[in-house]
Amino acid sequence: MAHDDEDRHEKQEKRDDSARDDGPTGMPKNWLTAVLLLQLRELNSYGYDLLEKAAAFGFAALNPGTLYRVLRQMEKEGLVNSGWDTSGQGPARRVYSITEAGEAYLKLWAGSLEQYRRTMDMFFRLYTGRSPDKPKGSDR
Amino acid sequence: MAHDDEDRHEKQEKRDDSARDDGPTGMPKNWLTAVLLLQLRELNSYGYDLLEKAAAFGFAALNPGTLYRVLRQMEKEGLVNSGWDTSGQGPARRVYSITEAGEAYLKLWAGSLEQYRRTMDMFFRLYTGRSPDKPKGSDR
DNA sequence: GCATCTATATGTATAATGCACATAGATAAC
DNA sequence: GTTATCTATGTGCATTATACATATAGATGC
Numbered sequence: 289m290a291h292d293d294e295d296r297h298e299k300q301e302k303r304d305d306s307a308r309d310d311g312p313t314g315m316p317k318n319w320l321t322a323v324l325l326l327q328l329r330e331l332n333s334y335g336y337d338l339l340e341k342a343a344a345f346g347f348a349a350l351n352p353g354t355l356y357r358v359l360r361q362m363e364k365e366g367l368v369n370s371g372w373d374t375s376g377q378g379p380a381r382r383v384y385s386i387t388e389a390g391e392a393y394l395k396l397w398a399g400s401l402e403q404y405r406r407t408m409d410m411f412f413r414l415y416t417g418r419s420p421d422k423p424k425g426s427d428r
Numbered sequence: 429m430a431h432d433d434e435d436r437h438e439k440q441e442k443r444d445d446s447a448r449d450d451g452p453t454g455m456p457k458n459w460l461t462a463v464l465l466l467q468l469r470e471l472n473s474y475g476y477d478l479l480e481k482a483a484a485f486g487f488a489a490l491n492p493g494t495l496y497r498v499l500r501q502m503e504k505e506g507l508v509n510s511g512w513d514t515s516g517q518g519p520a521r522r523v524y525s526i527t528e529a530g531e532a533y534l535k536l537w538a539g540s541l542e543q544y545r546r547t548m549d550m551f552f553r554l555y556t557g558r559s560p561d562k563p564k565g566s567d568r
Numbered sequence: 569g570c571a572t573c574t575a576t577a578t579g580t581a582t583a584a585t586g587c588a589c590a591t592a593g594a595t596a597a598c
Numbered sequence: 599g600t601t602a603t604c605t606a607t608g609t610g611c612a613t614t615a616t617a618c619a620t621a622t623a624g625a626t627g628c
Contacts, residue, residue, distance in 0.1 A: 474575080474576090475575070475576065475577095476574065476575050476576080492575085492576080492577090493576090493577070493578075493579095496575090496576055496577055496578095497577080497578085499576095500576095500577085517574095518573080518574050518575070519573095519574055519575045519576075520575080520576085521574090521575065521576085522575085522576070
């Protein structure tokens with residue numbers, strides 16, 4: 289058989305299981321993880337579909353391999369669960385759903401992003417002398 | 429002598445000289461470079477001092493080694509120039525100043541950041557259902 | 569002489585990707 | 599009926615932006 293429900297391939301371990309939101313620099317890492325979790329919170333989905341959805345978030349040229357690898361890693365960390373969907377035509381799809389831990393991670397990450405936003409605005413103010421992208425007219 | 433004005437150490441080449449703003453993912457890279465350029469645009473400065481200034485931008489726990497390495501790299505790429513300042517007491521300081529190319533880079537980077545901001549707002553809207561931290565009152 | 573502060577730098581590791589490529593089911597084209 | 603194409607998932611290897619640990623050295627106080 290091509291795929292049973294629990295095949296294991298332990299290769300190229302990435303990041304450990306804790307402190308996965310922002311590093312000491314304060315800049316948020318793992319954008320991809322966060323965006324995928326956000327999508328999965330809306331609706332269960334699978335890699336090939338998430339690839340398109342992620343494009344709307346600026347991951348236009350995202351490589352499939354990267355995405356699939358991240359999804360597997362997320363599962364290993366308990367942020368998502370997966371199962372095969374063989375109902376449709378075409379190759380089977382590994383369908384992911386977000387877990388409680390995934391929701392918690394997303395919440396944490398969103399918090400750090402808010403901090404980041406302030407940093408960004410600070411950058412814009414120092415760069416342009418004013419706040420960013422005021423809708424042209426409501427300027428001063 | 430401990431340091432003459434043009435000592436060369438070609439080791440561990442990093443990123444090539446072009447397309448240094450945002451990758452295919454659309455997320456801005458090289459925050460550190462941008463922040464340093466922004467500071468140098470305000471006033472010429474040196475590593476040890478920039479370390480503190482960068483802290484205000486969220487790079488609180490930035491490692492000195494990282495910063496010095498980035499500065500040297502920036503110089504190699506022509507974004508900054510440097511020269512030794514031996515006037516004060518204490519060890520000599522390598523003082524950096526921004527170049528035309530540096531200004532251009534900063535401009536480019538700021539542009540990509542603006543795009544990024546939209547992505548971020550999109551994330552917040554999908555996450556919370558509304559815009560991020562509008563200063564309560566100036567909403568519509 | 570030794571600790572300490574300032575200041576710069578290197579060696580090595582890691583984490584988040586990127587790119588190239590492999591595999592495989594389903595279907596359409598020839 | 600084999601070949602191409604689309605969907606779908608995956609692995610191997612490289613790169614890049616950092617991090618961490620450590621080294622070096624001038625200046626000053628004890």
